[in-house]
Amino acid sequence: MKNIIIFGAPGSGKGTYSDEIVNRYGMGHISTGDVLRGEIKNGTELGKIAQGYIDNGQLIPDELMINILAKTYDELPAGKGVIFDGFPRTIAQAEALKVMLAERGHDMGIMVELVVDEETLMARLLNRAIEQGRADDNEETIKKRFAVYHSQTAPLSEWFEKEGMRNVFTWKGDKDLMLSEIFALLDTLK
Ligand code: AMP
Numbered sequence: 645m646k647n648i649i650i651f652g653a654p655g656s657g658k659g660t661y662s663d664e665i666v667n668r669y670g671m672g673h674i675s676t677g678d679v680l681r682g683e684i685k686n687g688t689e690l691g692k693i694a695q696g697y698i699d700n701g702q703l704i705p706d707e708l709m710i711n712i713l714a715k716t717y718d719e720l721p722a723g724k725g726v727i728f729d730g731f732p733r734t735i736a737q738a739e740a741l742k743v744m745l746a747e748r749g750h751d752m753g754i755m756v757e758l759v760v761d762e763e764t765l766m767a768r769l770l771n772r773a774i775e776q777g778r779a780d781d782n783e784e785t786i787k788k789r790f791a792v793y794h795s796q797t798a799p800l801s802e803w804f805e806k807e808g809m810r811n812v813f814t815w816k817g818d819k820d821l822m823l824s825e826i827f828a829l830l831d832t833l834k
Contacts, residue, residue, distance in 0.1 A: 645669045645725035646833050647745070647753030649732070649809070651800070654789045655765035655772070656758040656815075657822075662729040664823055665830065672726040674716050676709065698780050701788030703733055703796060710740040717744070725753070733797045738804075754833065755804040756826060760815040762790065 648665065650658045659675060666673045680698060683691035690712070697704045713731050720726060732738040742752055766786060773781035780789065804810040813825055 645671045645830075647725050647750065648727045648830070649741075649752065649755040649804070650727055650729050650758070651755055651804070652758035653760065653762075653765055653793045653798075654786065655769040656760045657768075657819075658729045658758065660819075661756075661758065661823065661826060662727050665727055665826070668827065669725070669830065669834070671724050672720040673729060674713065674720070674726055674731065675729040676713060676716075676731040677729075679712060679716055680704065699785070701780060701785040701792060703792060706734055706736045706740070709733075710737060710744070713737075713741065714744050732800065735800060735803055738800055742807075752807070752809060754811060754829075755807075755809040756829075757801060757804070757810060757812045758815070758822075759812055764815060765790070 648671075650662055650665075652658055659677075662673055662675065665671070680691070680694040684695050684698070685691070690708075693708070694704055703709075709731070713728075717726065728741070732741050745752055766783075769781050769786050770783065772778060780786075801810060811829055813822055815822060
């Protein structure tokens with residue numbers, strides 16, 4: 645399978661659809677949010693640095709994030725394709741990912757953008773707060789994460805468009821429908 649970048653606002657379903665894609669195509673999965681939460685749980689130096697940013701709804705600085713991503717990528721078995729979930733979140737990260745993959749003779753593959761209205765996003769994140777207890781899923785931090793998404797991450801859509809990689813899927817209120825539309829595209833890439 646080709647590499648896939650799954651892209652969208654907080655609560656758009658990146659993690660959920662990544663799991664479905666991994667189940668169907670058997671590829672690797674890197675969730676940078678999960679990597680960071682793992683570091684925090686293990687009390688590492690990196691975790692201590694990351695916690696302040698995450699609790700505040702801010703992004704971890706690009707240089708640090710790019711190093712984490714490269715290290716995580718190199719630990720996965722080569723050749724099966726990887727789904728990047730939560731990375732890149734800035735144009736600098738996207739440029740760095742392109743270079744990092746090119747250095748290894750790999751390419752970025754395709755980008756899957758999940759477009760969901762903000763009311764649904766907020767409802768999902770508040771619900772996740774109850775179900776999973778994520779510290780950054782409270783209304784105040786969610787609003788900051790949306791603001792960061794709009795200012796720093798959303799402009800990347802245009803970047804992917806220029807790379808000819810962008811594929812947009814819009815939420816119409818039905819997960820199975822969304823999934824079948826995504827699979828219809830990915831099936832053509834196998
Ligand atoms: P997520 O689980 O993808 O929603 O990520 C949770 C938090 O981890 C984000 O709000 C950021 O603080 C941090 N984070 C995850 N991925 C990145 C990234 N690619 N760049 C910077 N910060 C990130």
